[in-house]
Amino acid sequence: MAFVLYALGAVVLIVYLQLLYTRYRKQLSSIPGPFIASFSNLWKLAAVYYEDMPGWNMKVHDKYGPVVRIGPNHVSFASPEAFQVIHATRQAFAKVREYFFLHMYRLITIYGNQSDFYEVGAPVYHGEPLENLFSLRDVQRHATLRRNIGGLYTKAAVKDFEPQVDSCIELFMRQLADKTRNEPAILDMSVWLHFFAYDCLSEMNVSKKLGFLERGQDVNGTIESADKIFFMVGLFTQAPILQWLLGFLRSLVPAEEAEPVLKFTLSEVEARRKSPHNQTDMLGRLLDLHLEQPDKVSITEITAAIFINLTAGHDVLAITIRAIWYYLSQNPRVLNKLRAEIRSASEGYSTNAVIQETLRVHPNTGTIIERKAPREGAIIDGYHIPGGTIVGVNAWVLHNNKKVYGEDSDQFRPERWLDATEEKVLEMSRCLFSFGAGTHTCIGKNIAMLMISKLVMEFYRRYDAALAHPEQGWKVHGSWVTKQTGMDMVISRL
Numbered sequence: 447m448a449f450v451l452y453a454l455g456a457v458v459l460i461v462y463l464q465l466l467y468t469r470y471r472k473q474l475s476s477i478p479g480p481f482i483a484s485f486s487n488l489w490k491l492a493a494v495y496y497e498d499m500p501g502w503n504m505k506v507h508d509k510y511g512p513v514v515r516i517g518p519n520h521v522s523f524a525s526p527e528a529f530q531v532i533h534a535t536r537q538a539f540a541k542v543r544e545y546f547f548l549h550m551y552r553l554i555t556i557y558g559n560q561s562d563f564y565e566v567g568a569p570v571y572h573g574e575p576l577e578n579l580f581s582l583r584d585v586q587r588h589a590t591l592r593r594n595i596g597g598l599y600t601k602a603a604v605k606d607f608e609p610q611v612d613s614c615i616e617l618f619m620r621q622l623a624d625k626t627r628n629e630p631a632i633l634d635m636s637v638w639l640h641f642f643a644y645d646c647l648s649e650m651n652v653s654k655k656l657g658f659l660e661r662g663q664d665v666n667g668t669i670e671s672a673d674k675i676f677f678m679v680g681l682f683t684q685a686p687i688l689q690w691l692l693g694f695l696r697s698l699v700p701a702e703e704a705e706p707v708l709k710f711t712l713s714e715v716e717a718r719r720k721s722p723h724n725q726t727d728m729l730g731r732l733l734d735l736h737l738e739q740p741d742k743v744s745i746t747e748i749t750a751a752i753f754i755n756l757t758a759g760h761d762v763l764a765i766t767i768r769a770i771w772y773y774l775s776q777n778p779r780v781l782n783k784l785r786a787e788i789r790s791a792s793e794g795y796s797t798n799a800v801i802q803e804t805l806r807v808h809p810n811t812g813t814i815i816e817r818k819a820p821r822e823g824a825i826i827d828g829y830h831i832p833g834g835t836i837v838g839v840n841a842w843v844l845h846n847n848k849k850v851y852g853e854d855s856d857q858f859r860p861e862r863w864l865d866a867t868e869e870k871v872l873e874m875s876r877c878l879f880s881f882g883a884g885t886h887t888c889i890g891k892n893i894a895m896l897m898i899s900k901l902v903m904e905f906y907r908r909y910d911a912a913l914a915h916p917e918q919g920w921k922v923h924g925s926w927v928t929k930q931t932g933m934d935m936v937i938s939r940l
């Protein structure tokens with residue numbers, strides 16, 4: 447009995463000392479923020495659990511200023527200057543990767559203050575993480591892979607994928623024509639636009655649609671299971687002990703069983719290697735590169751690239767497309783301008799402004815994008831940040847900066863991109879964080895822009911979309927990603 451009491455006492459003492467150490471950790475204790483965040487990850491966990499991280503993150507910056515401690519070892523920054531230092535320059539900070547001792551440390555403590563966010567981007571396949579551009583935290587390996595395959599993602603290169611995009615738009619338009627044959631139809635566009643994004647991405651990567659548009663439903667629950675993974679990852683990566691638990695749970699089921707997209711990718715790569723044919727899609731291009739220079743890209747890297755293209759791309763694409771539909775339905779003035787441009791078949795300048803402004807008002811990531819302060823530490827916005835601290839900027843916070851975007855930064859106004867001076871446009875573009883920044887800028891940006899601009903032009907040439915229940919608005923799930931649901935819209939022919 448006495449032994450149990452001693453043991454309990456020891457645990458309580460360790461936890462108490464741990465709390466004190468975490469709360470008053472040298473240098474971070476002077477950074478303002480919610481009290482609970484100074485010694486636990488509960489603030490971050492709750493913000494994600496209640497699906498309002500963008501709102502909570504903006505509020506704490508309004509309350510505490512441009513530098514806020516949002517976790518024991520996590521600091522959120524708001525200023526464009528901090529954004530440049532942490533994310534956007536050549537010397538920007540690295541993605542989070544743990545040192546061995548810290549890894550051990552977080553396993554034995556419930557307050558562990560490091561997280562290894564990007565670990566989750568690589569499913570463990572045959573005992574090894576399937577490392578890809580998103581998950582790679584080794585700066586050198588990331589740079590080499592990006593150099594080797596980056597040529598396939600340039601604006602010029604992705605133009606070759608136009609036939610795939612056209613075939614998906616055609617199918618989508620056929621479905622809409624069918625549904626609106628006799629009268630306007632009410633469709634949940636949060637779902638239909640996701641079907642388009644996913645089918646189109648799959649067609650571009652492996653010349654195969656997943657069947658969402660054809661059948662008008664979430665085939666094999668693929669989107670539902672992706673949603674669950676995104677939610678779990680968003681939540682569990684907020685606290686190290688949960689992240690460890692997530693890793694453990696994931697290790698119980700073979701990755702290709704738990705992640706249908708991995709299973710699909712593996713079978714597509716294998717089938718194409720067995721019977722190669724000249725397919726103008728991303729897989730074909732990657733295999734050509736492998737045949738020409740096998741040392742440049744391995745089959746494992748090709749598999750990983752297709753896997754991450756499909757998983758990293760569909761959800762964020764759908765988020766941007768939904769936001770365009772939503773904001774256009776709320777802003778007839780902008781929609782009329784856009785239509786006039788579409789009718790006159792002009793350059794697409796205001797289409798770009800609409801897309802740009804949508805990416806600004808509704809960024810796809812809802813949390814800070816985590817980076818690690820270098821070993822020697824850094825001075826950011828007047829604070830000395832010790833090495834190893836997790837730092838980052840939340841796009842929702844940055845995009846609401848009134849000095850950069852004006853007093854009406856909370857309004858959807860694409861004209862801000864058209865009327866501003868060249869200098870101002872440059873400043874606003876430099877702070878646009880929706881596609882990430884620096885060496886980790888989204889490699890799929892040109893693919894996304896091609897798909898989005900073509901769909902916008904085709905849809906609004908033929909249809910109108912108005913919220914069926916404008917008083918309800920939509921539901922934004924502000925977690926790691928900022929997915930929207932509940933977008934019943936009346937679709938009518940023009």
Ligand code: HEM
Nearest residue numbers: 579580755758759762763766810880881882886888890894
């Ligand atoms: C509107 C659509 C998209 C948005 C807003 C978007 C956003 C982002 C963001 C914010 C990052 C940086 C993440 C970080 O640093 O943690 C990123 C990286 C990435 N994205 Fe996208 N993305 C989009 C579409 C796509 C598509 C279509 C693909 C694939 C074809 C793709 C593939 C990737 C990959 C592979 C990375 C990792 C790049 C690297 O670190 O080198 N994305 N994306």
